[in-house]
Amino acid sequence: MVETLGILGAGKLGTVLGQLAIAAGYRVLIAGSGSSAKIELTIETLVPGAVPTTASDVYQQANIIILAIPLGKYQNLSPSALAGKLVIDAMNYWWEVDGPRPDLTDPRHSSSELVAHFLKKSHVIKAFNHMGYHDLFDEARPQGQAKRKAIAIVGDEHEYVKKTAEIVDRFGFEPFYAGPLAEGIRMEPGSAVFGANVEKNELKKLLARFEETKRGQMVLQARGINFK
Structure with a gap:
């Protein structure tokens, strides 16, 4: 049975992830911020085979949903409609898009x-946020091919981490589990991993270097952790 995967966000990241999902054999629904008519030509041109639709239809039809909208708009999502679903958070904070939002950059979490706190009844996993959309487009490779690039995954629920790893693999990348959801801060802007287009061993090293970055030091201080 073909699985239905929904993508909320019809920008550069959303359309590239849509292309990868189509190539991986998923039925793909993509929703923008308004009516499906607004993105119809974009989806037809960039993601042939995907269905341009509304967020409401994505909620109803897809059990796997990737968030590729501006992070500052996450509270526009419907917690009730997303209850019970695997929600893959590919969002990042961008000052230019989201404006000054201390809540989105709080080093304590x-x-x-x-x-995840907002979508209390969903299964939230972080993935696909640290690699640029252009690299995602260029670097997808079948399993077993040399120099396959890695995607970090964080999450608290083993079943859904495993499912996300399967998706990452089918999209053409090597999944790498980087810890619980709290460790997603190691993949955010300001980290050594953010923007990384590397293989698994190098990704592991970059994740471990988080404490050496300015952002990492800020996080440790805010959480009362000493690092030498």
């Missing part, structure tokens, strides 16, 4: 923890 990852942004995905905020999303």
Whole structure:
């Protein structure tokens, strides 16, 4: 049975993820911020085979949903409509888009923890946020091919981490589990991993370097952790 995967966000990241999902054999629904008519030509041109639709239809028809909207708009999502679903958070905070939002950059928690707290009945996993959309488009490779690039995954529920790893693999990347959802802060802007287009061993090293970054030091201080 073909699985239905929904993408909320019809921008550059959303359309690239849509292309990867189509190539992986999913039935793909993509919704923008308004009516499906607004994105119809974009989806037809960039993601042939995907269905341009509304957020409401994505909620109803897809059990796997990727969030590729501006992070500052996460509270526009419907917690009740997303209840029970695997929600893959690919969002990042961008000052230029989201404006000054201290809540989204609070070093005491990852942004995905905020999303998970809001979507209390969903299964929130963080993935696909640290690699640029252009690299996602260029670097997808079948399993077993040399120099396959890695995607970090964080989450608190083993079943849904495993499911997300399967999706990452089918999209053409090597999944790497980087810890619970709180560890998603190691993948956010300001980290050594953010923007990384590397293989698994190098990704692991970059994740471990978080404490050496300015952002990492800020996080440790806010959480009362000493690092030498």
